[in-house]
Amino acid sequence: MVLTLRGFKIHKELLDPTAQEALVEALRNVLKAAPLFRPDTPYGKPMSVRMTAAGTYGWFSDKSGYKYIPAHPNGQPWPEIPSQVLSIWDSVTGLERRPECCLINYYGPDAKMGMHRDHDEADFQWPVVSISLGDAALFRIGNTTRGGKTESIWLQSGDVVVMGGDARLCYHGVDRIRAGSSTLLPKGGRINLTLRVVD
Template sequence: MLDLFAEDEPWQETLAPGAVILRRFARQDGATLMAALNDVAAQSPFRHMVTPGGYTMSVAMTNCGSLGWTTNTRGYLYAPVDPQTGQPWPAMPAPFQRLCEAASQAAGYPDFVPDACLINRYQPGAKLSLHQDKDEPNLAAPIVSVSLGLPAVFQFGGATRSAPLQRVLLEHGDVVVWGGPSRLFYHGIQPLKPGEHPLTGGFRYNLTFRAAGYYE
């Protein structure tokens, strides 16, 4: 069983130019982050979105912030209203904002201010195929991605889908930040293996902070 209260100091690993892993950076905040996440999900429940091509995603998703990532028959978009509830997405919780600010500063992006947080929930077997985060109107902003719960294998490639992949294990509390020359690198998550985490049970959660509006 993972030690939820491990006191190991965080450390930093370089993935690529402009991309780092902040190991265990969010571990001490796990319980606070999960409480805030559950509040968000109570207002905008998790759902399995359907891609424009008709594929139902294995990862369950919801959002918080002034904009939320969603899909429709025409493509992918950011919208201020949750199409499932007809209400604005829940406000971004203060613990989310504090963590994102600290992580982006530690990774060398001190001016990053997110306005959207996509929350992914993985159950065993769920995965995220290789993709680029390219729906944001201004790509000057980095991506800040926080792992909570069960470990997963993160794939980080290059500017083309065929570029060689790095495969790294992300554990509870790890934060990946990428931007600059790595901003459009392909990435994904391999199918989640079964397990049990003391905080999240049989699930992995991922918080992905983005600037979905205009960013300077």
């Protein structure tokens, strides 16, 4: 089932439990090569999520601002994006162009993500694809400018969101996590994969 909310196409339960487990298994090697880290915001405050990445680029934040970088903070190149992840991109976008970054965010029970939009990429014609694994997250969708009315939806494990077209530059965020709502991750929490064309 595909829901459309303010131009965001939300593929509910696109990934069945077997596909979710296979995806988590594929991510284990990525996390071994590129361990999770907690970046600082430009204001010097640590983010509540931990993150890493796969692909040509990873996303990073520190006092100098938000940016894409070609290597993990430990100096190692980012590992390749797993084929299972790329297959999801292919199925929901139908594009020949593939993402150069798979941002991996881990949300603990108290983590959240403030309202933001993805605008550090070179060309906004390409969509952003978001994959949810683990505990449910209350996803808030806003407007192309800050402020105004917003709408929210619970994203469950296996849901995939496509942000493209007029929705590509809409503000969005995660208000809270419903801890314990999924047994997919042995230690609980939520993993969010965000696929982006960078160049």
